[in-house]
Every structure is written in C-alpha cells, then in structure tokens.
Amino acid sequence: MQLLLVEDDAMLSSALRAGLERDGYQVDIASDAPAARLALTDHGYAAVLLDLGLPGGSGLQVLRSVRERYDTTPVLIMTARDQLSDRIAGLDAGADDYLVKPFQPDELGARLRAVLRRAFGRVAPVLTCKTVRLDPARREVTQNDQAVSLSVHEYRTLLALMERCGRVVTRQQLEEAVYGGDSTIESNTVAVYVHQLRRKLGDDLIATVHGHGYRMGDAR
Structure with missing residues (x-):
C-alpha cells in the first residue's frame, strides 16, 4: 500500500x-x-x-x-x-x-x-477471508487461530489479496502493493510470493484467474 x-x-x-x-x-x-x-x-x-x-x-x-x-x-x-x-x-x-x-x-x-x-468501506479493523485472519494494527496473521509467520513481502501480498477478498487482484496491483511499482523487479516475483503463501496457508485459498490475476476467497 x-x-x-x-x-x-x-x-x-x-x-x-x-x-x-x-x-x-x-x-x-x-x-x-x-x-x-x-x-x-x-x-x-x-x-x-x-x-x-x-x-x-x-x-x-x-x-x-x-x-x-x-x-x-x-x-x-x-x-x-x-x-x-x-x-x-x-x-x-x-x-x-x-x-x-x-x-x-x-x-x-x-x-x-x-x-x-x-x-475501503471497512468498519472492522481486522480482515477475515476464509480461514485466515489478518490484523493490520499488530501485523499478525492467523489461520484457524494458529499464528502464521510471513516475510514482509509475503505479508504485503496477503494484505492486498485480503483487502479485496472475493475480487480479482491483478499482478500489477500486487506489484504496486509489494514494491510500489518498481519497474526493476522480476516478472515472476508476484507468482513466487503467491506460491509461498499457498505453501503456508493451503493451495485452495488463493485461486489463479488466468489472464487476469489472483483471487482469495469465493468470487463476488
């Protein structure tokens, strides 16, 4: 952000x-x-x-x-x-x-x-999507009440996805969220962080929407 x-x-x-x-x-x-x-x-x-x-x-x-x-x-x-x-x-x-x-x-x-x-039209300070809960104030992530350890870039990627839970987030939007639009980053960097999030949170939580980007949670 x-x-x-x-x-x-x-x-x-x-x-x-x-x-x-x-x-x-x-x-x-x-x-x-x-x-x-x-x-x-x-x-x-x-x-x-x-x-x-x-x-x-x-x-x-x-x-x-x-x-x-x-x-x-x-x-x-x-x-x-x-x-x-x-x-x-x-x-x-x-x-x-x-x-x-x-x-x-x-x-x-x-x-x-x-x-x-x-x-963002949110009242609650804590984000919840499926089984994952993210508290921006404390920078804490839990899944099924168990703490999840994330790197800074993994956290920023997850935050961008959870802020738009149920909606498609483009690769460009994720790059902006993680790096502020730095044009020098590798083209597959976002995919790497999504892969790491899937490894830690489960393969079924983040869907690839081919030709568009990624979506966390059920489509709205």
Whole structure:
C-alpha cells in the first residue's frame, strides 16, 4: 500500500518514512507544494499524509487542488497548527483527519488505519477471508487461530489479496502493493510470493484467474 508523505522537515520525514515502512507501507516523499501536486497528478496513492506549512504553497492549497479534481484519496493532515480555526479549515477543505504535532507514531498509525478502513468501506479493523485472519494494527496473521509467520513481502501480498477478498487482484496491483511499482523487479516475483503463501496457508485459498490475476476467497 503506497502513501505520499508531504513534509518539508527532512529529519521528520525520514523518521516517519522509516516507521511507516516498518508497518508495511511504501512511502514516497514530497518536500514542497509543487512536488506534492506533481506526485498526486502522476500517481495513485492509498492515502496522503500532508503538512500544512510547505515551501512553494500551503498544504491547504494542495488539498483543495486534489478535491477540485474530485479525487477522493484519503488525506490526513499533520501540522503544528493547533487552533480550532485551523482544524476546521483543514476538515472543510476536504481532509479526512487532522493530527497536531508533536504526536506519537502509534497515534499516526492508528489514525492512518482508520482513514484507510473508511476508504475501503471497512468498519472492522481486522480482515477475515476464509480461514485466515489478518490484523493490520499488530501485523499478525492467523489461520484457524494458529499464528502464521510471513516475510514482509509475503505479508504485503496477503494484505492486498485480503483487502479485496472475493475480487480479482491483478499482478500489477500486487506489484504496486509489494514494491510500489518498481519497474526493476522480476516478472515472476508476484507468482513466487503467491506460491509461498499457498505453501503456508493451503493451495485452495488463493485461486489463479488466468489472464487476469489472483483471487482469495469465493468470487463476488
């Protein structure tokens, strides 16, 4: 799942990126308003983490430009501006949530997961598909109540499949989920991780939909 982090403080953005990547996200960074606008025009992100005080323009201007295009990408504002009027302005401009600096990484993670759940139309924080249960908050996977150990890439592949349980997920979508669209990866990489998941979870849980991709669970 790929995020855009819009933050001009290099030390903070580096720390946030490291934490988010440990949680299984791929993170692009934009350090000013023009770079943020360009990234949001050229790429599709699962969510945007947006500072308000940016070189080359304000975060609110970036947010308004996104919403003027009818782009519904979830946006979580992170800012030191803690006045009620600032929070109202951000939410009215189209932000999905507003987090005041300084904040704890765990709170950012929880708010991000909540925003993503709403975007995916999920209320429950835990994903269930067939006999498999995945808790994104704890990065825990169980099958029939037994813990399953997965590598980072296996976990990201499974998460992408379970978020779309019952629907076909293309190889390109899985590549985006695992690697953020890195064009240098081998063409059979996704198939390798699907094979490893089948080995650990059972051959019948992930179906190959020839010519399209993969599906976990019964077709919808």
